[in-house]
Amino acid sequence: MKETPRSLTIEGRGGIDPADESDAHRGFRSALGQFATGVTVMTGVSPAGDPVGITVTSFNSLSLEPPLILWSLGRDGGSFACFQVGTAFAVNVLSGDQKPLAQKFAQVGIPKFDRVETYRGLDDVPLIAGCVAYFECHVEARYPGGDHDIVVGRVRRLYNVGTNPLLFHQGALRPLA
Numbered sequence: 001m002k003e004t005p006r007s008l009t010i011e012g013r014g015g016i017d018p019a020d021e022s023d024a025h026r027g028f029r030s031a032l033g034q035f036a037t038g039v040t041v042m043t044g045v046s047p048a049g050d051p052v053g054i055t056v057t058s059f060n061s062l063s064l065e066p067p068l069i070l071w072s073l074g075r076d077g078g079s080f081a082c083f084q085v086g087t088a089f090a091v092n093v094l095s096g097d098q099k100p101l102a103q104k105f106a107q108v109g110i111p112k113f114d115r116v117e118t119y120r121g122l123d124d125v126p127l128i129a130g131c132v133a134y135f136e137c138h139v140e141a142r143y144p145g146g147d148h149d150i151v152v153g154r155v156r157r158l159y160n161v162g163t164n165p166l167l168f169h170q171g172a173l174r175p176l177a
């Protein structure tokens with residue numbers, strides 16, 4: 001029988017201090033990074049009525065009937081108070097030439113929608129121009145999951161534009177070759 005690759009035990013870990021990242025934490029991130037994903041920006045409207053948007057790679061399909069999707073929302077982000085149950089939001093699936101937008105919408109404390117072309121979606125949620133697909137949703141449920149909440153969205157309307165997507169793999173953003 002073949003030997004398994006070097007493993008890391010991460011059970012029993014407490015809080016994670018980014019300044020003192022342990023081997024186990026780095027190993028967990030690195031192994032997760034082997035799972036290549038697309039890149040999305042989740043857009044919505046804050047309780048104060050301002051547009052919000054965050055870069056998210058944890059997006060996935062959940063159910064065909066009813067049409068449900070899910071993603072995870074970090075507890076430490078400024079947008080944690082947004083995306084409440086019953087509110088509208090949109091999944092903007094980024095195209096291969098939208099890496100600068102992925103980087104912009106991952107930043108904290110900047111005006112993210114400056115010089116970003118948008119369309120007005122359902123319930124005034126901004127849709128970012130030039131994406132490969134859009135899913136307009138409302139939040140069906142939110143479940144706590146460690147340092148994130150799992151957000152379940154029910155899809156109300158979608159657009160499948162179908163051009164080349166942006167990918168995220170091993171910490172790098174790049175277009176599909």
Ligand SMILES: Cc1cc2nc3c(=O)[nH]c(=O)nc-3n(C[C@H](O)[C@H](O)[C@H](O)COP(=O)(O)O)c2cc1C
Pocket residue numbers: 053054055056057058059071072073074075077078079080102105106107108109168
């Ligand atoms: C490639 C990449 C993927 C990310 N995926 C997620 C994610 O799935 N969920 C999440 O909450 N934050 C994710 N983030 C971090 C958020 O984009 C970031 O914390 C957020 O934009 C902070 O903005 P806010 O303070 O306005 O909420 C990701 C960042 C990058 C660069």
